[in-house]
C-alpha cells in the first residue's frame with residue numbers, strides 16, 4: 001500500500017488555462033457553446049469541501065473535474081465551482097488484487113502512467129484520457145466495451161461522498177446501494193466525491209490487437225457488430241455519416257483486445273508494458289468559423305474510409321492510439337471556431353435499429369457537416385440516471401453554427417424518446433425538459449434520494465437548472 005501524489009503535467013481546462021483560485025471565471029464545456037461565469041475555488045484537500053458547505057451560497061455549489069463534458073454539466077452560473085483537479089493523491093495500491101484508492105481529481109491519464117508499468121489498466125476507458133475519477137463516476141462513463149464490461153461505476157467498489165448536509169459518507173454498492181447508484185451518473189448533484197476505490201484490469205502489454213474491417217452499409221455494420229459481441233472485448237464502428245443512398249452507414253469497424261506478450265514482435269517483448277509516449281499536435285486557436293463545412297468534412301470522411309484496409313486486417317497498435325485517437329491533437333475542440341460545436345449522443349434499445357437509420361438519414365439530408373459518427377453496443381444499466389441501456393448508441397459532432405441544427409436535433413430528440421431511448425446528459429447542452437422523464441424513467445426515484453442527501457438543494461449546475469433535473 002502506498003500514499004502519494006500523482007505527479008505529472010498539469011492538464012488545462014478546455015478554456016485553455018489553469019483555473020485561478022477564488023476568481024470569477026468564464027467556464028465552458030468541451031463544446032464551448034454556452035459558457036457562464038462562476039467563482040472557482042481550488043480544492044487542495046477534503047476539508048476544503050466541508051468548509052465550503054459550511055456557508056450558505058445563494059446560487060449553490062458544484063464540483064468540476066477536467067471540464068470534458070461537452071455541454072453545461074460542469075458549470076454553475078453565478079455560483080461556486082470547486083475545481084477538484086488538485087486533489088489527486090493515491091491512498092492505496094494493491095498490486096495483488098488490482099485495486100487502487102485514489103482522490104477524485106486524479107485523471108485517467110495519470111492513473112495509466114501509474115498502473116500500466118505494473119500490468120494494470122482501467123476496465124472502462126472513455127474516448128479521452130483527460131477525465132477525472134470524480135467526473136467518470138458522476139457521468140458513469142462507458143467505453144468501447146460496455147456490451148461486455150458495463151460502465152465505469154460497475155468497477156468502483158467504494159467512494160467517499162461529502163454531502164452538502166455535512167456528512168462524509170463511505171459508500172459501497174452493497175452498504176448504500178441507493179446512494180451509490182444515485183451518485184453514479186448523478187451529474188454531481190448528490191454531493192462531492194472525494195476519493196474512490198477502483199478495481200483494475202490485468203493486462204500483459206501496453207498494446208492492442210486491433211482487427212479492422214470495412215463495412216458496406218448500416219445493415220452490414222450492425223450485423224457484424226452483433227456477431228462480434230462475444231469475440232472482442234472492445235468494438236466500435238466509425239461511420240461515414242455523409243455517405244449517401246445505399247452506402248448509408250458504411251463504416252470502418254474496429255474490434256480489439258489487449259495484446260498478449262506473444263502478440264508482440266520478439267524484440268518488443270522485454271518492454272511489453274512500456275507505453276509509447278503519446279505525443280501530439282496542438283490545434284491552432286486562430287481557425288476561422290466555417291473551416292468545418294460539408295465539403296471539407298465529406299473529403300475527410302472519404303479519405304478515412306479509403307485509408308482503411310479493404311480486407312479484414314489485424315495489427316498491433318499502441319494502446320493510446322486505439323483508446324484516445326483524438327487526444328493526439330491537443331484542444332481539437334477549437335477546430336470548430338469560436339462558436340463551438342455540439343455532440344449529439346443517444347442510445348435506443350435493441351430492436352429499434354430503424355431509429356439509428358432514421359437519425360443518419362436526417363443528418364445526411366439536413367446537410368449538416370459531421371465527421372465520423374461513432375456506433376457502439378451497450379449492455380445493461382445500473383445507475384438511476386446512467387446513460388447506458390441495452391441497445392445501440394450513436395454519437396456525432398456538428399458545428400453549433402450549422403444551419404437548421406436546432407430543428408434537426410429537436411426532431412431527433414422525439415425520434416429517440418419515441419424509441420424508448422435517451423440522450424447523454426454529459427454531452428447535452430440543449431435538450432428540452434419535457435422529454436427528460438420519458439428518457440430517464442427512474443428520475444423520480446433519483447430525485448427522492450437526492451432530496452435526502454441535499455435537502456437544501458445546495459448542489460446546482462446549469463444543466464440541472466436548464467432541465468429542471470433536481471425537481
Ligand SMILES: Cc1cc2nc3c(=O)[nH]c(=O)nc-3n(C[C@H](O)[C@H](O)[C@H](O)COP(=O)(O)OP(=O)(O)OC[C@H]3O[C@@H](n4cnc5c(N)ncnc54)[C@H](O)[C@@H]3O)c2cc1C
Nearest residue numbers: 065066067068069126127132134135138141142187188193
Ligand atoms: C474527446 C472526448 C471523448 C469522450 N468519450 C467518452 C466516452 O467514450 N464515454 C463516455 O461515457 N464519456 C465520454 N466523454 C465524456 C466524459 O467522459 C464525461 O463528460 C466526464 O464526466 C468528464 O469528466 P471530467 O473530469 O472532465 O468532468 P467535468 O466535465 O468537469 O464534470 C462532469 C460532471 O461530473 C461532475 N463532477 C466532476 N467531478 C466531481 C466530483 N469530484 N464529485 C462530484 N461530481 C463531480 C460535475 O459536476 C459534472 O456534473 C468524452 C469526452 C471527450 C471530450
